[in-house]
Amino acid sequence: MESPLSRDQKLGVFFMLFAFLLIFLWIPLDTDTGFIEKVRRQISIGDALAPTVAAAFLMVGGLGLLLFRAPETGVEEPLDQLAMRFAGLLFAVYFLCFLVMWGVGPLVVWVANGITGDALEYRLLRDTAPWKYLGFATGGTLAVMSSISMLEGRFSWRALFTGLVAVVAMIAIYDLPFDDLLLPPNGDM
């Protein structure tokens, strides 16, 4: 059965509900002062007022979509679910590749320690070549290569090469000329 509401109207209902939850749940539970605050007999604006104004924008916008966007105008293009899934996969790939970037350096150091018997710490090596490049090079190459492969529907050496060149270029731009810049993930290891 087809919904009587258009996509925009459903969006309006979603944001009205979100604004409702914001006003009656999130803001009261997650803010310590109300709309108005009285400190030492002085009245001032509390922390809850501004987010409530934001919620009012959402509420009015949602209401506007519900009331003013005519149902089923016939001009609405259907949402491309497949494209949205592809976008979801793309974001997941970058998220995972940055996780890989974060974990590779310490992992390699741990393996190296196992082989050599040393007690190196990645945290102390994070500004020392080649250690500092391990995570960024692996995760960055993987991210570019995977997304090109997804776009082309196949793996190619060209995709891998592009990833490698991109990573080397970024190291040359951000790392080599500057002592004070740290490539991911070395800043907060």
Add this chain to the structure above:
Amino acid sequence: MGTLDYIWMGILSVFQGPELFSIFGLSISVTLIMIAIGFLLGIAVGATPGLAGPIAMAISLPILISIFGFSPDALLPVMGFLIGVMKGATIGGAVPAILFNTPGTPDAYLTTLDGYPMTQKGNARRALRVAHFSSVSGDTFSDIVLIVCAPFLAILVEGYLDLPEKAALLILSLAFIAAAVGGAPAKGLISTGLGLLAAYVGTGEDFYPRLSLGSPALSEGLPLAAVILGVLIVGAVAHELTTYWRERGRQDRQDDPEGRDNQGLSLRLIGRIWPYICRSALVGTVIGALPGIGSTLAATIGYTLGRARHEKRKRKGDPSFGEGAPEGVAATEAANSSVSGANLIPVLSLGIPGNAAAVFLILAAESIGGFTPGPSVFKFSTEQVNPELVIAFGLFTCMFIANFLNWTIGGLIMRAMGIMTRVPKQMLLPVVLLLTLTAIYVQETAMVAVWITLAFGVVGYLMRVYGISPLPFVIAFILGGRLEDTARQAFASTGSDPWFLFNNPIAAVFMALSVLTIIVALRLDRRSQRSAKVSS
């Protein structure tokens, strides 16, 4: 210190700033070189389909800050570079539109309507020259209007508006942006509401950081650059990538344009297109001065007005608009380019960003410090030097230097940048995505900034999918904190009067206009919906 002294100091601050090198004893300041580099980069990214000026600005900002540091001396080189990118990208967008029927930037879409038919007829070079001449003319006109208007507007605001009126003016700006940007005002309101909400996470005056869900990552507020780059850049790149993926089977790219013409830009042709340039430049400047209204609307109105004039005055045998009329290219390019200068009027006079490029100028100013765009900049103090005013005149000088480059070498470089259209999008965009995330990490030095950027990238992507413009989000996110601070101060200064926005006549007028803007926009939207329904 008089006005002329400030102007002169602004000019000197650009030409006699820190020296990079000297030629025959003539010192070349680093700001001049940065403007030139930004300008060249801008043309290159503008000419590359899928890239745009804001992407180059986002990626360059951490590098620039790292090179120049956080001192006031860094302001002019960094902002000069960004202005160069902004100007270069404006003319670069016409290159793929004319040569390959692919607009390099969204506002160059209308350029394809006449530019590409000119290419098909063998007049590609002429089309590029017309686009360049019109674009630079419109841009220069708009810059002159900016320089004349921004200080006066700022002085008016500072002279006549007190805290309640300033709070009401910010609300009016947000209402106007919400109503005017994008297709539907209701969606603009939602975008604005989301931006304000993001601005209020982890901030406030109480000890407990509001809306932080108890998370340490959110308790210091959302990083400005991570949110802006996530919504504007990552969201746009993801949308572009999915569009490419969906349409990857289609091969609508044309062969190389035939270079069989050798026609330049004759004085006769300039005389023919000049009325169209003037009219479009005026339209673009007026539209650009209103915050949030993009160059696409200016180009559409400029093109429509131009077409009406052309139909009345064209001679027999001249091509109509849409069939390769140079007047069509001129009308579009002059209109969309004249938006860029005028868009800085609300930034410099009110501190309200009007477009994505202005957002990055504000981001640079906030990151470096020492310059807060807004009415306080234009305080012509006579006893003490106002350094912000010197910087403002320095920025105007940077704009004119970029225009000079545009007039002299812009056309040549623009024609040479046709090669950028050959860069495969499926290779370029993933690299841009990695580059953006790397730039964010380098700036924030925390992995959480990358996660926040990705999360807001998802928000930006979904907004585009559902036809919600991300620009009101970004502008509201930037202005949210200032709106709350101004309202708090206004409330305190009026003795905790809860009606402070309505007691004062000017503030009340601003508030009434805010409500009226939203109501009128919603009604117009409803009418256009009805007519769409009837026609379908």
